[in-house]
Amino acid sequence: MLKLYLMEAEPLFDAENRARAQALVEKERSRRAAEGKQESAQALSLAAGLLLAYAVLQAEKQAAGGEASCECKEEKINPVYVSVEEAIAELQGRNPVEIVKAPGGKPSLPDSRGLFFNLSHSGAYAACAISDREVGLDIQECREAVSPAVLNRVLHEMEKDSCTGLSEEEKAAFFFKLWAAKEAYVKCTGEGLAKRFSALFADWKGGSVTDTERDVRRKLYTVKAPDGYALAVCTETEN
Numbered sequence: 001m002l003k004l005y006l007m008e009a010e011p012l013f014d015a016e017n018r019a020r021a022q023a024l025v026e027k028e029r030s031r032r033a034a035e036g037k038q039e040s041a042q043a044l045s046l047a048a049g050l051l052l053a054y055a056v057l058q059a060e061k062q063a064a065g066g067e068a069s070c071e072c073k074e075e076k077i078n079p080v081y082v083s084v085e086e087a088i089a090e091l092q093g094r095n096p097v098e099i100v101k102a103p104g105g106k107p108s109l110p111d112s113r114g115l116f117f118n119l120s121h122s123g124a125y126a127a128c129a130i131s132d133r134e135v136g137l138d139i140q141e142c143r144e145a146v147s148p149a150v151l152n153r154v155l156h157e158m159e160k161d162s163c164t165g166l167s168e169e170e171k172a173a174f175f176f177k178l179w180a181a182k183e184a185y186v187k188c189t190g191e192g193l194a195k196r197f198s199a200l201f202a203d204w205k206g207g208s209v210t211d212t213e214r215d216v217r218r219k220l221y222t223v224k225a226p227d228g229y230a231l232a233v234c235t236e237t238e239n
Helices: 015-022 028-033 039-064 084-091 148-154 157-163 168-189
Strands: 001-008 116-122 126-129 137-142 199-205 208-211 216-223 228-233
Touching: 001 039, 001 084, 001 137, 001 228, 015 028, 015 039, 028 039, 039 084, 039 116, 039 126, 116 199, 126 137, 126 228, 137 157, 137 168, 148 157, 148 199, 148 208, 157 168, 168 199, 168 208, 168 216, 168 228
Parallel strands: 116 137
Antiparallel strands: 001 126, 116 126, 137 228, 199 208, 208 216, 216 228
């Protein structure tokens, strides 16, 4: 089972909507949002929290209804777009989701009954992936051109040839797509950004990200991202 949810955070620039959302997300996220000074950062964080609570609710409904889990056999995921208004309406009357953190800092659900999640936000969007196995997610707004030094630091040797002949705009889109895949990988494994990205090889055609130093692989899904964004999801491979 793998589901991906996306939310535009703009409605949470409204103070009333932010206050309503703060009552529905996990306590630590609510506290950080209340103390934050940048409206855009508050809105994105609260959107991610709303999506997590919404995703958990949908999974609980599915389980309670005895519905078969949504097995993601395809290599491509089509995200479900959820509005702020829809999420707030669905979550009324529910206690906020509780979050615990592993020693390495990776968040999880207590007594999760086999549910794993990951959150990300960038630009105007927040995203939440929920799965029955460890999952990593990253969304990146594709911005300005990327310097050769950054490309050299992030790209694996097998990826560098693909940059040859690309325009600056194409090169930036290529970079952010690779970055999203690699960040999804390290969030899935729990290694975080301390991992050397140039040791990771993102194979979109083969549907995997491989740590070439440790010969560890995670499944990579192609995701239909909003225009101007890169979006990637990684999960543990099936046994």
